[in-house]
Amino acid sequence: xxxxxxxxxxxxxxxxxxxxxxxxxxxxxxxxxxxxxxxxxxxxxxxxxxxxxxxxxxxxxxxxxxxxxxxxxxxxxxxxxxxxxxxxxxxxxxxxxxxxxxxxxxxxxxxxxxxxxxxxxxxxxxxxxxxxxxxxxxxxxxxxxxxxxxxxxxxxxxxxxxxxxxxxxxxxxxxxxxxxxxxxxxxxxxxxxxxxxxxxxxxxxxxxxxxxxxxxxxxxxxxxxxxxxxxxxxxxxxxxxxxx
Amino acid sequence: xxxxxxxxxxxxxxxxxxxxxxxxxxxxxxxxxxxxxxxxxxxxxxxxxxxxxxxxxxxxxxxxxxxxxxxxxxxxxxxxxxxxxxxxxxxxxxxxxxxxxxxxxxxxxxxxxxxxxxxxxxxxxxxxxxxxxxxxxxxxxxxxxxxxxxxxxxxxxxxxxxxxxxxxxxxxxxxxxxxxxxxxxxxxxxxxxxxxxxxxxxxxxxxxxxxxxxxxxxxxxxxxxxxxxxxxxxxxxxxxxxxx
DNA sequence: CCAAAAGTGTTTGAAGTACACCCATGC
DNA sequence: GCATGGGTGTACTTCAAACACTTTTGG
Numbered sequence: 001x002x003x004x005x006x007x008x009x010x011x012x013x014x015x016x017x018x019x020x021x022x023x024x025x026x027x028x029x030x031x032x033x034x035x036x037x038x039x040x041x042x043x044x045x046x047x048x049x050x051x052x053x054x055x056x057x058x059x060x061x062x063x064x065x066x067x068x069x070x071x072x073x074x075x076x077x078x079x080x081x082x083x084x085x086x087x088x089x090x091x092x093x094x095x096x097x098x099x100x101x102x103x104x105x106x107x108x109x110x111x112x113x114x115x116x117x118x119x120x121x122x123x124x125x126x127x128x129x130x131x132x133x134x135x136x137x138x139x140x141x142x143x144x145x146x147x148x149x150x151x152x153x154x155x156x157x158x159x160x161x162x163x164x165x166x167x168x169x170x171x172x173x174x175x176x177x178x179x180x181x182x183x184x185x186x187x188x189x190x191x192x193x194x195x196x197x198x199x200x201x202x203x204x205x206x207x208x209x210x211x212x213x214x215x216x217x218x219x220x221x222x223x224x225x226x227x228x229x230x231x232x233x234x235x236x237x238x239x240x241x242x243x244x
Numbered sequence: 245x246x247x248x249x250x251x252x253x254x255x256x257x258x259x260x261x262x263x264x265x266x267x268x269x270x271x272x273x274x275x276x277x278x279x280x281x282x283x284x285x286x287x288x289x290x291x292x293x294x295x296x297x298x299x300x301x302x303x304x305x306x307x308x309x310x311x312x313x314x315x316x317x318x319x320x321x322x323x324x325x326x327x328x329x330x331x332x333x334x335x336x337x338x339x340x341x342x343x344x345x346x347x348x349x350x351x352x353x354x355x356x357x358x359x360x361x362x363x364x365x366x367x368x369x370x371x372x373x374x375x376x377x378x379x380x381x382x383x384x385x386x387x388x389x390x391x392x393x394x395x396x397x398x399x400x401x402x403x404x405x406x407x408x409x410x411x412x413x414x415x416x417x418x419x420x421x422x423x424x425x426x427x428x429x430x431x432x433x434x435x436x437x438x439x440x441x442x443x444x445x446x447x448x449x450x451x452x453x454x455x456x457x458x459x460x461x462x463x464x465x466x467x468x469x470x471x472x473x474x475x476x477x478x479x480x481x482x483x484x485x486x487x488x
Numbered sequence: 489c490c491a492a493a494a495g496t497g498t499t500t501g502a503a504g505t506a507c508a509c510c511c512a513t514g515c
Numbered sequence: 516g517c518a519t520g521g522g523t524g525t526a527c528t529t530c531a532a533a534c535a536c537t538t539t540t541g542g
Binding site: 437438440441445460462463464465466 | 530531532533534538539540541542
């Protein structure tokens with residue numbers, strides 16, 4: 001922002017960019033203990049036939065968030081998800097289209113981080129070809145630097161779980177405390193806390209409302225169903241709230 | 245990244261971008277209890293004559309970090325600072341140069357967050373006109389959306405202080421425990437902890453090495469000088485380390 | 489000797505850790 | 516009744532908050 005719009009001829013040439021918005025969409029299958037990422041099979045060059053993150057190039061008059069939402073709604077048909085900006089990858093040579101033939105155009109990617117409820121997740125990829133959920137532990141080789149973006153996003157997911165209520169964007173509206181615990185162990189690993197202590201701490205925080213309903217799942221005592229109470233949580237926002 | 249390089253005519257037009265890198269550089273004057281931001285007076289349009297963040301437009305073949313460093317080294321002559329990416333602001337109409345006349349070119353800003361030691365900070369702005377340190381509490385009206393970027397950066401600074409050792413990127417190599425405490429109160433406010441408790445906690449963490457030297461500053465008992473021991477800190481990296 | 493700044497110690501209560509144990513259901 | 520998963524309680528330890536007190540300097 002410190003150079004002139006019309007550049008004097010003695011100034012080095014500015015780079016021209018196309019900007020893509022690529023989103024790492026996570027979902028968690030607590031039953032099978034897996035964190036999932038939504039991938040899309042590319043149909044066009046470059047990297048045609050390879051898996052990649054869902055994304056698009058930003059159009060005229062469109063904001064970054066708009067572009068992200070456009071892909072989510074039009075292409076993947078996802079609504080109501082948690083979305084936040086992740087990181088911007090902008091080095092040269094990250095896109096093979098950056099050849100001299102294309103007049104030196106650079107491709108920059110603003111990545112986003114998103115979470116979907118697993119219930120909704122299931123029928124997103126269903127039947128449609130060229131779109132699939134992959135476990136984070138088994139991501140195939142991806143187009144561009146999308147592998148790196150996923151790693152970065154996964155790191156963010158683990159961090160966020162510890163100090164923010166993102167868990168409730170992944171869980172269904174109504175859930176049991178073991179669902180919640182399962183989610184945490186799936187993402188964070190086994191050794192973060194004892195179930196009993198996790199339970200007491202979370203309930204003491206006071207933003208889990210008991211619905212009075214019970215969930216009976218095969219054998220064992222039926223579990224109480226809880227709902228996340230956003231209002232009760234509000235005062236705790238910005239506090240150094242620790243779930244771990 | 246999901247559209248073709250050569251767009252079919254039935255596709256909506258992609259936006260063309262220039263990308264700027266703008267850096268919020270913080271320093272902390274613990275003596276005067278002030279957090280400072282480095283600002284630059286713009287000489288060119290748009291916003292000529294207004295204060296702004298140091299930044300530049302990315303050139304051909306240059307990475308984002310490269311561009312950030314170029315400004316820091318060439319224009320501001322700062323070396324050895326902590327630097328990390330902050331956020332990317334890319335909505336349309338954030339730059340007045342985005343007129344129809346300029347063929348719809350958009351301006352996107354990737355912002356960075358940086359910290360300088362106050363010792364070095366002082367002589368950066370010294371004598372040179374059009375460059376100055378402003379207390380965060382008294383930032384004037386800025387060019388573009390730079391005011392918003394600073395707010396975002398200041399938030400980051402406060403967060404980072406609580407869980408990462410950025411303090412030692414701001415303090416001199418060798419410092420007293422009250423220097424450290426001063427830094428924290430300056431940024432976080434008075435009520436975060438008692439000096440005596442702060443002291444015990446920090447020393448117990450074990451990454452502050454006593455140099456054996458003493459600092460005598462006027463009246464009062466001389467203070468021990470400490471040095472940040474990066475090796476001793478390494479194992480604590482990524483841990484939910486809390487300074488607060 | 490007194491003020492100023494650095495550094496130590498003690499008391500108290502809250503919170504986390506690691507368990508052992510009781511409860512309700514399906515088969 | 517017994518295996519299975521849900522839920523409660525307790526003893527132990529660690530840690531943070533508050534504050535009183537000692538030490539070393541300059542004047």
